[in-house]
Amino acid sequence: MIEIIQSKHWIEWLINIAKFAFAFVPVLFILLLIPLERRGAGFIQDRQGPNRSYFRLPYFGKIRLFGWVHNASDGLKLFFKENYAPHGVNKLLFLLAPAIPFAVVLIAPAVIPWFAPMVFTFGEEVIRISGQNVNTDVGLLLLFAISALSAYGAVLAGWASKSKYSLLGGLRTTAMIISYEVCLGISIMGILLLAGSFRLDQIIAWQDAHVWGVVAQPVAFFCFLIAMIAETGRAPFDVAEGEPELVAGFHTEYGAMQFGLFYMGEYSHIGINSILVSILFFGGYSIPFVSTSTIQSNVGISLGVLAFVFVFAILAFLHLLYRYSRYLKKSSYANKSAILREYSLYKIVGWAAAALLLAAGVISIMYFKPAYTLIDGQAVYGIGVALGTAFIQILVLLAKAVFFCWVWIWIRWTLPRFRYDHVMNLGWKVILNVAIVNLVITAFIVKLIGD
Amino acid sequence: MKVLAPNGEKLNLMPLNVGPSHGATHGCLRYFCALDGESIVATATEIGYLHRGFEKMAEQGTWQQVIPYTDRLNYCSAMMNNIAYCRAVESAYEIEITERNKVIRVIVNELSRMADHSICVAAAAQDLGSTTGFFYLFDSREMMMVIWEKLTGARLTNSYARIGGLYRDTYHGFEDDVLEVCKQAEKNLKDIHAVFDRNRIFLDRTVGVGKISKERAIDWGWTGPCLRATGVASDLRKDEAYYDYETYDWSVVTGSTGDVYDRLMVRLVEMEESIKIVRQALKRLKPGPIDIVDPRIRVPAHDLTYQDMESLIGRFKSVYEGVRVPKGEFYSGSEVANGELGFTLISDGTGKPWRIKVRPPCLTQFAAFQELVEGSMLADSVATLSSLNIIAGELDR
Numbered sequence: 001m002i003e004i005i006q007s008k009h010w011i012e013w014l015i016n017i018a019k020f021a022f023a024f025v026p027v028l029f030i031l032l033l034i035p036l037e038r039r040g041a042g043f044i045q046d047r048q049g050p051n052r053s054y055f056r057l058p059y060f061g062k063i064r065l066f067g068w069v070h071n072a073s074d075g076l077k078l079f080f081k082e083n084y085a086p087h088g089v090n091k092l093l094f095l096l097a098p099a100i101p102f103a104v105v106l107i108a109p110a111v112i113p114w115f116a117p118m119v120f121t122f123g124e125e126v127i128r129i130s131g132q133n134v135n136t137d138v139g140l141l142l143l144f145a146i147s148a149l150s151a152y153g154a155v156l157a158g159w160a161s162k163s164k165y166s167l168l169g170g171l172r173t174t175a176m177i178i179s180y181e182v183c184l185g186i187s188i189m190g191i192l193l194l195a196g197s198f199r200l201d202q203i204i205a206w207q208d209a210h211v212w213g214v215v216a217q218p219v220a221f222f223c224f225l226i227a228m229i230a231e232t233g234r235a236p237f238d239v240a241e242g243e244p245e246l247v248a249g250f251h252t253e254y255g256a257m258q259f260g261l262f263y264m265g266e267y268s269h270i271g272i273n274s275i276l277v278s279i280l281f282f283g284g285y286s287i288p289f290v291s292t293s294t295i296q297s298n299v300g301i302s303l304g305v306l307a308f309v310f311v312f313a314i315l316a317f318l319h320l321l322y323r324y325s326r327y328l329k330k331s332s333y334a335n336k337s338a339i340l341r342e343y344s345l346y347k348i349v350g351w352a353a354a355a356l357l358l359a360a361g362v363i364s365i366m367y368f369k370p371a372y373t374l375i376d377g378q379a380v381y382g383i384g385v386a387l388g389t390a391f392i393q394i395l396v397l398l399a400k401a402v403f404f405c406w407v408w409i410w411i412r413w414t415l416p417r418f419r420y421d422h423v424m425n426l427g428w429k430v431i432l433n434v435a436i437v438n439l440v441i442t443a444f445i446v447k448l449i450g451d
Numbered sequence: 452m453k454v455l456a457p458n459g460e461k462l463n464l465m466p467l468n469v470g471p472s473h474g475a476t477h478g479c480l481r482y483f484c485a486l487d488g489e490s491i492v493a494t495a496t497e498i499g500y501l502h503r504g505f506e507k508m509a510e511q512g513t514w515q516q517v518i519p520y521t522d523r524l525n526y527c528s529a530m531m532n533n534i535a536y537c538r539a540v541e542s543a544y545e546i547e548i549t550e551r552n553k554v555i556r557v558i559v560n561e562l563s564r565m566a567d568h569s570i571c572v573a574a575a576a577q578d579l580g581s582t583t584g585f586f587y588l589f590d591s592r593e594m595m596m597v598i599w600e601k602l603t604g605a606r607l608t609n610s611y612a613r614i615g616g617l618y619r620d621t622y623h624g625f626e627d628d629v630l631e632v633c634k635q636a637e638k639n640l641k642d643i644h645a646v647f648d649r650n651r652i653f654l655d656r657t658v659g660v661g662k663i664s665k666e667r668a669i670d671w672g673w674t675g676p677c678l679r680a681t682g683v684a685s686d687l688r689k690d691e692a693y694y695d696y697e698t699y700d701w702s703v704v705t706g707s708t709g710d711v712y713d714r715l716m717v718r719l720v721e722m723e724e725s726i727k728i729v730r731q732a733l734k735r736l737k738p739g740p741i742d743i744v745d746p747r748i749r750v751p752a753h754d755l756t757y758q759d760m761e762s763l764i765g766r767f768k769s770v771y772e773g774v775r776v777p778k779g780e781f782y783s784g785s786e787v788a789n790g791e792l793g794f795t796l797i798s799d800g801t802g803k804p805w806r807i808k809v810r811p812p813c814l815t816q817f818a819a820f821q822e823l824v825e826g827s828m829l830a831d832s833v834a835t836l837s838s839l840n841i842i843a844g845e846l847d848r
Contacts, residue, residue: 045586164467168489168829235580236652244475244578244833416652417580419830420489 011122011383012129019133022109025398029271029405030264035071037267037409044413050074060345061338081256086162089253093160098251098258100153101265108146108272111139113201115285115393116292120386121373131201131285131390139200140192144185147231147272150265151177154233157262158250169249172239172420179427180230180237187223187435190442191216191280204284208291213281217442221281223435225407228273230423232266235412239420270408271401278400285393293378295392299385300368302392307361314354321346452485464492467829471500475833477574478843482820482832489828494821498814498846505848509807513773514540515614515750517807522608524811524845527570528563528788530599532845533612535785538693539794540614540774543781544748551739552617553694557732558629559602559611560694561725565636566595567788568676568718568725571840572643575715578837579656587643591636598628614774615749616742626733633726640722657712661823661835668709671822672815675790677839680717681709687786699728711831714838748774773802789813789840811845 005013035050042049053070054062063069085094113131120127136142151173158170191213192198195206207213214221230237241249251262278284286292295302325343328336368388372379418426454462470481479500485493505524509517521536522529534556541548548556569588576584596606601622603609611618647653663671668681678685686703688696704720706713742749746765755762778800784793790812797806816839823839824832 041582045583046590047586164465168467238580239830244580244837245469245829247474413583414646415581416576416584416647416650416656418652419656419828421828422652422655 009122009125009127012127015118015129016133019114019129022112022114022133023106025109025275026105026268026271027264029274029401030267032402033267033270033405033409034075034263035066035068036405037412038071039067040406040409041413044410057345059341061341063342063345075260078257078260083256083258086253089162090160093156094253095258097153097157097160098254098261098265100156101150102153102261102268104146104150104153105265105268105272108143109275110134111136111143111200112272112275112279113204113284114397115390116204117201118386118390119380120383121375121380122383126375126380136199138198140188140198140203143200143272143276144181147269148177148181150269153262153265154250157254161250161253163253165246165248165252166250169241169246169252172246173233173250176233176237176239176423176427177231179424180227183223183227183427183431183435184231186432186439187220187227188280189435189439190220193439193442193446200279200284204279204286207283208286212283212288217281217438219434219438220442223431223438224280225277226431227427228277229408229411230427232269232273232408234266234270234408236415236417237423239418239423270405274401274404274408275397277404278397282400284400285397287396292389292393295389296370296381296385297372297379299370299381299388300364300366303368303388304361304365306392306395307357307364311354311357311361314350314357318347318350318354321350454485462487462492469832475578475836476841477837478841478846480817480841480843480846482824482836484829484832486829489830491824491827491829491832494824494832496817496820498817498843501843501847503848506807506809509804511803513802514776514804515769515773517804518613519608519610522610524792524809524848525567525787525789525842526608526844527842528567529608530559530603530611531563531567531785531787532792533610534560535783535787535792536794537612537614538785539781539783539796540776542783543776543779543796543798544615546615546743546745546748548615548743549740551737552741554732554735554737555617555621555741556612557694557696557699558729558736561729561732562595562598562629562632564788565722565725566592567840568722569636569639571788571837572715572718575711575834575837576643576647578833579653581646581653584643584646587639587646591632591639594628594632594635598625598632601625601628613742613749615745620741626736629729629733633729636722636726640719643719654712656830656834657715657838658710659708660711660827660831661714661838662708662710663819663823664709667819667822671819673790673819674815675786675788675812676704676717676721677709677714677790677816679704680706680713682707687784687791691784693785696728699731701727711834711838718840769802775800775802776804784810787812789842789845790816792845809845809848811848813839813841813846817841817846 008016039049039051049067050070051064051067053073054064055069057063085091110133115131117131118127118129132139134142154173154177155170158166158168158173161167191203194210194216195203197203203213210216233241238249241251246252251259254262287295321343325340328339333339370381370385372381374380452464452466454464456462464485464487467484467486468481469484470476471479476482481497481500483495483497484491503523505520508520518533518536521532524532569592573585573588573592576582576588599609600606602625603611603618663673663681665681665683668678669683673681674685682705684703684705687693689703701724704717704724706717742752746762746769750769751759751762751765756766757763776796776798778798781796781798782793783796784791791810792812793810795806795808795810796804799805820836820839823835827835
């Protein structure tokens with residue numbers, strides 16, 4: 001035991017343990033995605049979306065936070081509702097089923113590389129820390145294996161509910177997830193051949209050295225995206241919960257937080273899948289034309305630029321606020337003064353954050369000039385640079401993932417739902433074949449050109 | 452469920468009960484499916500969950516008191532039913548209503564038709580999984596509801612027509628509101644066509660689904676957009692023109708194959724035709740009297756009763772005893788959003804109807820439902836049901 005503890009430096013232990021926090025990134029995605037989806041749906045459908053609930057602050061009055069309070073209260077309501085099980089259900093499976101998709105998704109981030117492997121000097125020692133929690137050669141396979149387990153949630157729920165609608169929903173899910181797992185696996189084989197590894201960090205390294213996966217494997221990207229949406233069970237592939245014919249599919253009989261858990265499982269699944277798409281086809285944490293060593297040698301400037309990006313985003317947000325405030329002032333809404341009060345808080349917070357970030361950026365550019373030591377001909381920096389670089393890379397990865405989350409929402413609120421047999425046709429007769437042809441062609445090219 | 456098929460084959464089927472409280476059966480109706488996997492081998496339909504005894508209730512009051520009951524027939528286009536009923540009573544009297552009344556009734560009819568078609572296609576979009584399509588179409592419908600509110604005071608079950616007249620004249624600014632609705636509806640129609648017309652998923656779900664031939668549709672007694680979708684150009688507004696519909700410039704929309712796609716698209720194109728009619732009608736809307744001047748038929752205006760002895764008597768008589776429809780049996784069918792809404796009136800010459808029989812348009816369409824869905828998949832039955840536009844209010848009466 002002592003030997004295991006002593007095999008690593010204490011700072012290595014500390015960072016490795018801190019990395020466990022990444023398990024909760026899917027939970028963060030839930031917090032982001034629920035408001036994003038509901039307000040996004042409102043945006044697409046020419047309506048407001050949920051924005052009713054508020055908390056009160058002195059002077060500023062009702063604070064709605066653009067609908068976040070509403071969604072938080074909806075979530076809270078689900079927690080306090082009665083857990084109800086219909087008569088005659090299989091109690092154990094009925095209670096267990098909603099937990100599975102959510103629990104599984106908490107394991108999935110273990111193999112995702114969040115940042116490039118850190119190498120830094122700490123005191124006398126050189127410390128290396130990998131970007132993922134579980135540093136294994138079967139990374140991607142493990143991820144697929146884990147996320148495929150979430151099908152059990154739907155299947156067991158469908159079976160245990162003792163309702164025919166649920167049963168049909170569960171059966172549909174089983175068939176669909178099995179079919180689309182095949183497409184999913186085959187469609188990424190091309191990029192795996194190019195990178196020559198199942199390790200996600202090596203796939204990113206290959207993309208960093210050559211081009212993004214989406215340029216090298218455009219066909220695979222589209223196959224993968226479709227298969228991924230289908231595997232998540234989201235519209236237009238949500239035949240499992242096809243609400244008109246099957247009421248709500250496998251979760252017909254669920255209410256309260258049990259129902260909420262299915263949704264949380266689905267949303268965190270979207271989060272994980274978005275991260276996966278950005279890793280496999282959009283370079284993961286890497287920034288085009290900027291290598292990790294470039295970031296490290298210019299870490300002050302990089303952090304400064306990051307701060308400026310944030311300042312720009314805040315200014316854009318403030319611009320919207322001011323424009324809408326002007327519109328409100330002219331309008332005849334009864335509650336316009338209350339809304340303007342509320343906005344004044346956002347404006348204050350926005351300006352303060354912009355000023356602070358601007359100052360931080362300037363300071364970082366001017367004073368953050370790291371020292372380095374040469375080890376094996378490579379510059380190795382201290383822990384500050386390593387953490388700063390990791391921070392930038394995590395944000396880059398998350399930004400890409402959030403964009404794909406929006407793609408998910410966008411697709412859901414644009415397209416009608418497939419019929420069950422059409423989904424199967426698309427999976428087996430179109431996507432699988434396209435993916436196989438793509439794989440064969442890629443294999444030829446890789447063999448001919450060599451690497 | 453072990454079943455012996457008529458041809459001697461032994462089948463193992465799963466019975467599935469869809470409705471009466473089910474998301475896909477808008478309103479209350481039930482169809483019972485025997486499923487082989489996901490395909491429907493046999494189905495039986497059941498109606499009557501929303502039966503309120505409209506026809507019996509109509510016999511209890513006077514002829515005028517039936518009008519609010521008719522709102523509850525097809526509650527998606529309530530005023531069309533009033534107008535159809537009033538037209539039936541007026542045809543029993545063989546009277547002509549005033550010119551302005553005709554034009555207002557045409558405008559209200561066509562706006563109601565647009566609202567009804569909006570609901571049908573929007574609900575179909577929702578059933579096909581596209582919530583966005585639903586909201587796009589509900590946009591202009593909401594504006595119509597605001598007009599109804601200003602016109603009649605109610606949003607959903609609004610009654611506007613009266614025997615020989617209207618509840619009241621239009622409000623100030625009615626024309627502008629209607630024009631604005633037309634503009635918005637055109638925009639929404641453009642949006643909805645952009646969402647659906649070339650969408651592969653939508654086409655897969657609707658083309659060739661729930662098909663019926665011209666001959667079978669006529670055999671079942673179909674009318675309205677569902678019949679027109681099979682290619683029969685039958686429209687009472689043209690065939691037995693009333694309210695000068697023949698003088699407006701519009702055309703009867705027909706489909707070709709009679710599947711779900713055709714039924715939905717016929718409705719969308721009919722909305723465009725309705726906009727055309729409304730625009731022309733607005734130009735013809737000239738100031739003039741609304742009610743016919745006959746205290747035996749139309750209750751005299753309120754201010755007249757204070758000055759005129761005959762009006763006061765007329766008012767008392769028609770409120771207490773009801774208007775006296777001539778003795779006999781009359782039938783009048785009007786083209787409402789779903790098809791032909793027919794009223795058979797039997798009068799014994801008193802102020803109360805002796806019998807009123809309604810011919811609801813969607814009853815015949817729902818009767819053919821099992822023929823449409825047997826052999827198709829469960830999801831198709833939902834698409835078929837929503838394309839037929841079954842309104843339980845008029846189905847069960």
